[in-house]
Amino acid sequence: MMIMSRPILMIFFFVGVIFLAGCSTSGGRAPIVDRTVNIKNPITSTEKNGEKNKIKKKQEEEVKDSNQDWRPATYVVKKGDTLTEIALDHGLSYRELAKWNNIPNPNIISIGMILKLSPDKIKVTQGPKKDNVKRVKEKSQDSANQRGGRSNYISWIWPTTGQLAYDFGSGENTKGIGILGVSRQSVVASAPGIVVYSGSGIRAYGNMIIIKHNSRYLSVYAKNSVIMVQEGQSVAQGQKISEIGELDNRNYQLHFEIRRLGKPVDPVDFLPELSSMNYINRAAPIFRSSATRILNVLHAAGVLMISKDKGFSING
Template sequence: MLAKRIRRGIGQFACATLVALLAACGLPPVGPGFYRVESGDTVSKIARDNRQPVQNIVRWNGLSNPNAIEVGQVLRVAPPASTSTAAAPAATAATAPAPRASRPARPTAPDTPPKPTAVPATSISLIWPTNGKVIRTFDGRDSKGIDIVNAAGTPVIAAAAGKVVYAGNGLRGYGNLLILKHNGDYLTAYAHNQALLVKEGQAVTQGQQIAQMGNSDNDRVMLHFELRYQGRSIDPARELPPR
């Protein structure tokens, strides 16, 4: 069904369509021993390229589902400083730190980014991007955001102050789409609009109307809203005020 295909497309928003945008947003380079996932990557390919067993990549990054990595996700590809080389036989002297007898610990070097987690290290103050009924919530798998229904033309507003980094309808499955960059860590996305009221490169304030709700490239009038932290989708409800 069309609705099912669209929902599946929404779930793949983070993985397939924001690669160029994330790069444009100036994500910091990863530190030694880490790798940022690119389009087309798999855990097996990353492990092979870094001369590591797949099991090491899965264990070091706490991957419950190795087939569910996302574009922009940062993965550890060399053993932590406290991990013995016996636990990572494929590591080379160039990538594997000297073994130590202590238990594995998280890296603390200031130039080494922490492993991405579901809980952001920083926060953002959001307001609801529109009025309406939430008909779908975030689950991190099939749904990478929330869906809010109301009448066509309902105002869509910026959930936080930021800059428009995408405004158009070139991403299949999202109709008229806006993406706002709020700082070095956060992006928000607003899909299926009837009309876009701002342009790429434009600065917007929190609460400013940026679009009108619609059903572009969808089978019903609604706003699909996503929040991303360091390239990974997170639950917007965490940062939205209670209604």
Template sequence: MSRTAVHALIRRAAGLRLPFALLAASALAGCASPPPGGVQVVERGQHQGNAPLVQRQPVRSGHYVVQRGDTLYSIAFRFGWDWKALAAHNGLRDPYLIRVGQVIRFDNRITPAQPVAATVPRATAPVVSQPAPSRPPLATAPVSQASKPVPVKTAPATTPVTPVTRSASGWAWPAQGTVIGRFSSNGSLNKGIDIAGELGQPVLAASDGSVVYAGSGLRGYGELIIIKHSDTYVSAYGHNRRLLVREGQQVKAGQNIAEMGSTGADRVKLHFEIRRQGKPVDPLQYLPRR
């Protein structure tokens, strides 16, 4: 019911007893309240153009079947979870390996334990992802008992490193340019900041860390990179034209990780997020003052 209709009904009720008017207003307000049973998940690009409807609390209902290209980090990022908490919630242990078709639960229902499989190259069928201390394991195809473990190698990225100024907490600006979109703490707008720039402009790692996701599987972020800096912090870099690093590579603050673009956006810009234990925080509180 529209607000105008609500006011009209209250005015009509005002000629009666005040308690009745208050009761009517209360009942009408109840019509506009969200339905029970959890919070709707809306990804970037589905609300007000490219402005996302932010899920501030982890999704606590339902489950997710891992698709091709997912990692535990990307699933945790998408549904507002800290990756360690999501791993523990699903009984995943070090080295946090997963298999194609595995179910990642957000509710309290019990998922049967999955046998541990060796990490293998990205599968071509739907996959389940899981986190790893250094190399974020990708979802793996089912592995037979006869299969031998495939060692996962990590290596430093070889792209150029630009000298950068860091804040007291160790963060550097991920790109040159004007901030055109700011973080919103009211849970309805931006989860990070947007930085305007030129097509192909360097996008830099904001701090030392490990690339745990590089792809376009999160709708509304375009070509996206997620970097794990510690067990507490991850950062995200969206709308890139081209990704220059891959999952498992180690990067330094100021290292070139992508080229700025407009994938999943209405203009050339970098969407940058910092998440602390899975929750978005204002990057401007961490970056050096300009």
């Protein structure tokens, strides 16, 4: 029977711990795998048809549960408010708010100002009967579009690749998720839409992009290093819009949100899930990197002797 020395047992113990760590997930969620975003094929993971239907059902349930628009008719400006933040929290464009409230400079609003959150209703003057019928028909169609679940369904994709830094409801910003990345990593539009904001008007968000997808949904891409789109620009799904920004000490991270009528929802509920094999492939380099660090520590402690010719040998 072979008896292993204490240093050997220590090595097996450390490697076993690293193996278990490499197989675990952060926050109970599988990491996002590296992949090339394809505009023609928006869902790039190996998802099944059932997963696609699950995401669609989730969106339709949200619309069904909230047929009534929660947003009030007006909003009273408070200390610290910006027009950009007010617009985001109500699912609107700050330019729309400025126009509806006759604000010449969107950067200047005063405490106590009452903002209208919708345009004034257009008064219809009496005219030919045929014209009235046409207006009623258009209004009915618009109402149907706002209530209907199918017209609001969006097939989303991940905006970038990397591991989740924090989940929805946790982290420094609880309104979205954080995705880790590297320098100059691309960020793409999660769904097609129009850029309604591009700038740094909200301090906690840094360089930020807001894309409006329809009358209900917005997506937010924050803490970017470089912004590559302008306000009013139409973007396609998968189109590069920015690059991930550096937080501190060479840590790169994207903050991503999906908002329905201004209210944050968990993006993971709308994004496609990933296959277990992709997760294993992602975990492998994490294991190798961690194991290398442990071996270096053992070498520094004199437990291991590392040689370019003979590899490594165990002391003791």
